[in-house]
Amino acid sequence: MKNRWLIENGTFITMDPQQPVVEGWLAVENDRIAGLGTGQAPDEERKLGAELVDGRGKLYLPGLINTHGHAAMSLLRGLADDLRLQDWLENHMWPMEAKFTGDDVYWGTSIAAAEMILSGTTTFLDMYDHMDRVAEVVEQSGLRAVLTRGVIGLCPPDVQTAKLNDAIGFAKSWHGQAGGRIRVMMSPHAPYTCPPDYIERIVAAARELGLPLHTHMSETAAEVAQNVKDYGVRPVEHLDRLGLFSGPSLVAHAVHLTDEEIALLAERGVAVSHNPVSNLKLASGVARVPELLKAGVTVSLGTDSAASNNNLDLFEEIRLAALLHKGVTGDPTAVPAPEALRMGTVYGAKSLGLEGETGVLQPGLKADLISVRTNKPHFVPATDYVSHLVYAASGADVADVWVDGKQLLRERQLLTLDAERIRFEAQRAFDRLRA
Ligand SMILES: N[C@@H](CCSC[C@H]1O[C@@H](n2cnc3c(=O)[nH]cnc32)[C@H](O)[C@@H]1O)C(=O)O
Ligand SMILES: [Zn+2]
Numbered sequence: 001m002k003n004r005w006l007i008e009n010g011t012f013i014t015m016d017p018q019q020p021v022v023e024g025w026l027a028v029e030n031d032r033i034a035g036l037g038t039g040q041a042p043d044e045e046r047k048l049g050a051e052l053v054d055g056r057g058k059l060y061l062p063g064l065i066n067t068h069g070h071a072a073m074s075l076l077r078g079l080a081d082d083l084r085l086q087d088w089l090e091n092h093m094w095p096m097e098a099k100f101t102g103d104d105v106y107w108g109t110s111i112a113a114a115e116m117i118l119s120g121t122t123t124f125l126d127m128y129d130h131m132d133r134v135a136e137v138v139e140q141s142g143l144r145a146v147l148t149r150g151v152i153g154l155c156p157p158d159v160q161t162a163k164l165n166d167a168i169g170f171a172k173s174w175h176g177q178a179g180g181r182i183r184v185m186m187s188p189h190a191p192y193t194c195p196p197d198y199i200e201r202i203v204a205a206a207r208e209l210g211l212p213l214h215t216h217m218s219e220t221a222a223e224v225a226q227n228v229k230d231y232g233v234r235p236v237e238h239l240d241r242l243g244l245f246s247g248p249s250l251v252a253h254a255v256h257l258t259d260e261e262i263a264l265l266a267e268r269g270v271a272v273s274h275n276p277v278s279n280l281k282l283a284s285g286v287a288r289v290p291e292l293l294k295a296g297v298t299v300s301l302g303t304d305s306a307a308s309n310n311n312l313d314l315f316e317e318i319r320l321a322a323l324l325h326k327g328v329t330g331d332p333t334a335v336p337a338p339e340a341l342r343m344g345t346v347y348g349a350k351s352l353g354l355e356g357e358t359g360v361l362q363p364g365l366k367a368d369l370i371s372v373r374t375n376k377p378h379f380v381p382a383t384d385y386v387s388h389l390v391y392a393a394s395g396a397d398v399a400d401v402w403v404d405g406k407q408l409l410r411e412r413q414l415l416t417l418d419a420e421r422i423r424f425e426a427q428r429a430f431d432r433l434r435a
Contacts (some may be wrong), residue, residue, distance in 0.1 A: 003030050004048055006041055008069075010012065012057025013385060014361040015346045020338075021385070028367040031038045031404035035363055058399060059088045059385055061341075062359050063122025063144075063368040064314040065348025068214075068252040068273035068302025070150075072100065072108030074115070075430050076307040083334050085130050085220050092096050093307060096433060104429045105130035106137060111426040112312055114417050119313040119395025120370040121359060122403045123327045123348065124249075127187050127214060127301070129163075141419045142408045142416045144368060146173065146352045148185040148214050151202065153194035160198055164205060171209050181404060183353065184209075185250070190216040191235045192223050195241055203243045212248035212353055215239070215405045218261075219253035236261040247299070250351050252302060253278075254292070255285040260284055263290065266295040271351035274343065276305035276320040289325050290334045300351040301343050305311075310317065313395035318344040322390050330349045338391040349413040367405035 005028050012022040014036070025041035027034040032384075040432065073093070080092035105128065107364060108240050116124055126134055127150040138145045149167035155161050167186055175184040186206035188194040194202070206213050218224055218235045227235045236257065239245060245268035252273040254265070265272065274287050292299050299316040304308050322340035335343075349359025358368040374382070378392045401409035408416050422434060 002097075003051035003422050004028065004034075005053055005405075006045060006050040006054040007055040007060065008041055010058060010060050011385065012360060012361055012387065013061040013341075015342060016360050016362050022361075024266065025055075026361065026369075028402075028405045029194040031406075032367055033361060033363050033367050036361060038190050039282070045275055052113065052209045055371075057373060058371040059374055059389070060361065060369055060371050061389065062345045062361055063119045063346050063403065064318075065123050065300065065343050065352065065354075066116065066124040066303055066312065066314050067250065067271075067300040067351045067357060068125055068127070068275055068304055068346050069112075069312065070305035070307075070313075071112035071124070071137075071362065072096075072105040072128055072130075072253075073305030073307040074112040074312070075100075075104060075108040075426060076142045077310050079244065079280075079307065081310075083282070085284055086222065088282060088308070099433050100130065102130045102133045104433060106133040107422065107425040107429045110141075110417065112306065112415060113137050113143055114158065114419050114422055115306075115406050116143065117141065117401050118412065119315065120372070120397065120398035120401060121312065121314050122370065122401060123183075123352065123354065124369040125352060127189075129166070129365045130167075132174070135170075135174045135177065135182055138182055140416060142403050142404050142406055144181045144354075144358065146183045146185055146354075148187040150187045151194065151198075152189045153198040164198075164201060167202070168390075169203055171211055175209075175211065179404065185214045186216045190219075190223070191227055191238055197237075199235065199239070199242045199244065201326040203246075207247060213244055214250045215228065215244065215252070217251040217254055217270060219255045219279070220282075221256050224256045233234075233389045234258070234261065240264060240268065249354060253284065253287065253303070255279055255287045255342065257288055257292075259291075262291055262295045262297065265292070266297050273351060274317075274321060275302045275304045276317055276324050278308040280320075280324075281308050281310075282306045286324060286328050289321065290329060290331070293335070293339065296412040298347050298350045299343055300348040311395075314344055315389075315393055315395045315397075318390055340390050341363050341386055355372070363401055366403075368403050370398050370402075371400040374400045
């Protein structure tokens, strides 16, 4: 039987420049948007026997896209706050993560998945290990994901090889799985945790598998200085020389960039995942987002993990992306609201190689959408809903979520995940790790 449903009397923020706001209807057939139009749905649509959804009092928009994170680290939320990146990583995160079992990753990722669905994210990128357990959560939750086994190369050669083989094996087993909802990338964790020859091997493997590359880059000033000391060049030139940018790639953070580096990223078509909350919390700095956008770089948004955020609400990243760059540049026109919303949707899709699949409400694209309830004081007056979504809304306003035409959240009830069980198991996993 075909999966058919039809939203009537809705307000659709499409992110499609041809028709940005549609007051009307949206039809879904199986996993895709089959039609979208103003006013009443045509009789042919209604005759198809679709399940009807009353869209009154709700705004519909493409599901949000989180382009950088480490879901399982939700288990470490609030464990080590108010520290600098290197101290936080080396003395707090890595010792705890060394104890993570596959089950810990499963429950940590499950709690993250529940949080993401409840705050309107439909696609997320996850860089971690025990990735088969992350993929399991993606299968069960119904989310769309780009998964990547991040590798840290500060280890003996045989361990490096084992990690790379794990990443290759994961890619071979999971790329295109979960009904096509899982895509895979290859990830050297960062230029400061992977020796150059190891990065080259990871790049070669990515090329052979035809997969994009992802990495952390130029997150802190200290990282850039260390890179210059160790390799004689800044991280962008370093990674460029190692071939990382000679195919599709997405870098997280990119906080400390020169004009020349911005030009090079634009020229190579490197996408950037901007993580404003994480960068503020770890005092890493503020990325030069207005300049990146002006240069034509695709800039999307990521939460990073709940251990440096400390939530996974992408509405916060959208709002902060719109506010932060005004504050630091003294220019109130920097990153206007519609651009911030594009960063959280359509540019997210582009960053992940999912352009033309998701990130926009348009017939033919995947039915990945969310609704936001507007019968609340902070959505009055009913004027510019893009402004309200960016400057006034939060993830708690999300009512419904669909991915691939399948409903994951209905009136804030999770349909695919057992929230109570997950909370219990995630807490138990944390208690055991801390013991
Ligand atoms: N455990 C794997 C690497 C996992 S990749 C994910 C890693 O990214 C780390 N991480 C999380 N947030 C950040 C960040 O903001 N910058 C750099 N690394 C981070 C996280 O602690 C985790 O170790 C190995 O040994 O090869
Ligand atoms: Zn990260």
